[in-house]
Amino acid sequence: MGLAQNIVFGLVTGSYIAIAAIGFTLIYGIVNMINFAYGEYVTVGALVGVLAAGALPLPLPVAALVAMVGGGIASLVLARAFFTPINHTGPVPMLLTSIGLGLALRNAIRLTAGQGSRYFDTETTTFRFDGLPDLSVGSVDLLGGVFVTSEHLIVIGSAVAVFVILHALLTRTDVGIAMRAMGDDEDLARVRGIDTQMIRDSVWVLAGVLAGLAGVLIGIQTSVSSTTGFSHILQILSAAILGGAGSPYGAIAGSYVIGLVVALSVAFLPTGMTGLSTAMAFLILIVVLLVKPSGIAGQEVREA
Amino acid sequence: MSLLHVSSLDAGYGDLKVLSDIDLDVDSGEYVAIVGPNGAGKSTAMKSVFGLADRMAGSITFAGTDITHLPPEEVIHEGLSYVPQTENVFPSLTVEENLRLGAYILDEVPEERRQAVFDRFPILADRLDMDAGTLSGGQQQMLAMGCALMLDPDLLLLDEPSAGLAPDLVDEMFDRVDAVNEAGTAVLMVEQNAKEALRRCDRGYVLAQGENRYEGSGDDLLGDDEVRKQFLGG
Numbered sequence: 024m025g026l027a028q029n030i031v032f033g034l035v036t037g038s039y040i041a042i043a044a045i046g047f048t049l050i051y052g053i054v055n056m057i058n059f060a061y062g063e064y065v066t067v068g069a070l071v072g073v074l075a076a077g078a079l080p081l082p083l084p085v086a087a088l089v090a091m092v093g094g095g096i097a098s099l100v101l102a103r104a105f106f107t108p109i110n111h112t113g114p115v116p117m118l119l120t121s122i123g124l125g126l127a128l129r130n131a132i133r134l135t136a137g138q139g140s141r142y143f144d145t146e147t148t149t150f151r152f153d154g155l156p157d158l159s160v161g162s163v164d165l166l167g168g169v170f171v172t173s174e175h176l177i178v179i180g181s182a183v184a185v186f187v188i189l190h191a192l193l194t195r196t197d198v199g200i201a202m203r204a205m206g207d208d209e210d211l212a213r214v215r216g217i218d219t220q221m222i223r224d225s226v227w228v229l230a231g232v233l234a235g236l237a238g239v240l241i242g243i244q245t246s247v248s249s250t251t252g253f254s255h256i257l258q259i260l261s262a263a264i265l266g267g268a269g270s271p272y273g274a275i276a277g278s279y280v281i282g283l284v285v286a287l288s289v290a291f292l293p294t295g296m297t298g299l300s301t302a303m304a305f306l307i308l309i310v311v312l313l314v315k316p317s318g319i320a321g322q323e324v325r326e327a
Numbered sequence: 328m329s330l331l332h333v334s335s336l337d338a339g340y341g342d343l344k345v346l347s348d349i350d351l352d353v354d355s356g357e358y359v360a361i362v363g364p365n366g367a368g369k370s371t372a373m374k375s376v377f378g379l380a381d382r383m384a385g386s387i388t389f390a391g392t393d394i395t396h397l398p399p400e401e402v403i404h405e406g407l408s409y410v411p412q413t414e415n416v417f418p419s420l421t422v423e424e425n426l427r428l429g430a431y432i433l434d435e436v437p438e439e440r441r442q443a444v445f446d447r448f449p450i451l452a453d454r455l456d457m458d459a460g461t462l463s464g465g466q467q468q469m470l471a472m473g474c475a476l477m478l479d480p481d482l483l484l485l486d487e488p489s490a491g492l493a494p495d496l497v498d499e500m501f502d503r504v505d506a507v508n509e510a511g512t513a514v515l516m517v518e519q520n521a522k523e524a525l526r527r528c529d530r531g532y533v534l535a536q537g538e539n540r541y542e543g544s545g546d547d548l549l550g551d552d553e554v555r556k557q558f559l560g561g
Contacts, residue, residue, distance in 0.1 A: 197431065200424050207417040210379060214411065215474070216403040216432035 025167020029290040035175050037282025038182035043237035044262040044274040046230035052206040052269025053226045056117035060125035065252030066132055068094035068235030069242040073141045091235040098231025099224060133249035140246040148173040178240045198225055206269055261308045267321025276319050330355045330513055331482055336385035338375035345371040346537045353515050358508045362521035363534035369517040373486050377409040378402045403432055408475035412486040415471035418460025422451055422470055425459050429474030444473040465496045485516040501527055521559055525549045533558055
């Protein structure tokens with residue numbers, strides 16, 4: 024496989040990571056906590072989606088909507104039960120709570136849904152573009168034939184739709200502008216009459232909806248199990264930090280960087296070193312943070 | 328009956344009591360200044376009126392309504408607006424979005440108020456799409472005041488509006504406050520620049536160590552030997 028094909032894979036990975044990373048970074052920026060249980064929200068979404076699509080059965084777009092609603096409800100209920108009551112204690116107790124909650128959720132899901140993998144039963148159409156010539160440099164083919172599946176297109180298309188809708192939400196609606204305002208300054212938001220708890224609840228719902236969609240898209244690409252979300256949480260976290268924690272636009276950029284680096288390192292690292300592809304994402308993260316500690320789209324690091 | 332009536336107020340933050348037994352009154356359309364040394368509790372007095380400091384004893388009423396225990400997001404509905412000393416705009420939001428949030432509690436942004444803010448601060452109309460964080464200190468102060476005026480409040484609380492401004496802008500800023508007051512809005516202003524504040528206001532309070540020390544018309548306080556010696560540098 025050539026470079027062009029791996030770029031396609033990277034864009035697909037970047038797309039579903041981006042949808043989840045936006046949710047993760049909104050929680051970070053507005054609720055002011057790192058939510059390590061967020062991977063489990065993705066898993067819940069994937070499971071709800073795969074059950075809706077398989078057991079009921081519902082067509083995929085409807086199943087995805089059900090997963091998004093399920094993710095939103097789960098996120099709000101969990102926030103109300105575990106995070107809202109300790110909101111005043113600050114970021115560190117909330118981070119620790121989320122690690123514990125993630126562990127508990129992961130095992131609860133494993134006990135109820137089982138160890139095995141489930142699959143979305145989708146019909147795949149493959150579009151091949153074999154006309155492209157090879158352009159070999161040493162062992163690396165810089166061009167080569169490309170194929171794109173209908174699943175690839177669903178994932179990338181969903182991500183683009185999310186970006187457009189989210190941008191409209193954050194810049195055109197009162198709730199969206201209030202979310203950004205709270206990320207800047209919670210006290211001033213209250214002075215303006217913004218009900219900060221209502222905004223936090225909205226962020227939880229939005230983040231859960233995004234996790235639900237990301238879960239379904241990951242499920243379409245691979246499979247659904249009790250660790251579907253957990254196995255992606257470090258990539259989601261890296262993408263959010265890489266982009267500048269709290270910035271949804273930065274999270275999008277960070278996600279595609281991570282997606283492309285992982286895909287390309289799988290392809291072009293010598294055989295036997297491909298296990299390092301996830302580590303490559305962290306290497307990029309470290310390098311970027313050394314050069315620009317606030318991340319790609321981050322503002323100056325504010326003093327505590 | 329006064330518009331704002333603060334009676335025997337104790338306030339502070341957590342276990343720290345900053346104010347004890349404070350009395351303050353502002354009448355409709357009146358311009359009142361609070362002056363005093365650093366750490367006197369001037370800003371805390373203002374924050375307790377707006378629900379941002381912990382109120383421990385006493386009472387605060389506004390236009391006859393008891394607001395002693397209201398949080399800021401409810402105080403704003405009563406007809407008073409507050410301009411904090413620093414961090415009084417949302418830096419990553421545009422000027423336009425900041426003004427929109429100034430009228431957040433209304434169903435829609437009232438166009439005539441927006442226009443009135445632009446008439447008062449024309450520079451804002453030219454900067455609508457810029458992030459507020461990129462504005463100069465003076466422009467941010469204007470935006471902060473503009474946001475507060477979007478609700479056409481009965482009382483405007485200003486916390487050190489001259490702080491951080493270049494000296495040649497300070498006079499201009501005081502002129503703007505005068506203009507807001509002359510248009511009928513009552514003003515309660517905390518000011519470090521005590522002489523200028525007392526010269527301009529109708530009435531003033533001198534606060535020190537969290538307690539009322541002196542109260543009177545601006546001119547009387549400026550003419551009082553004790554006040555001059557202790558608080559105005561002779």
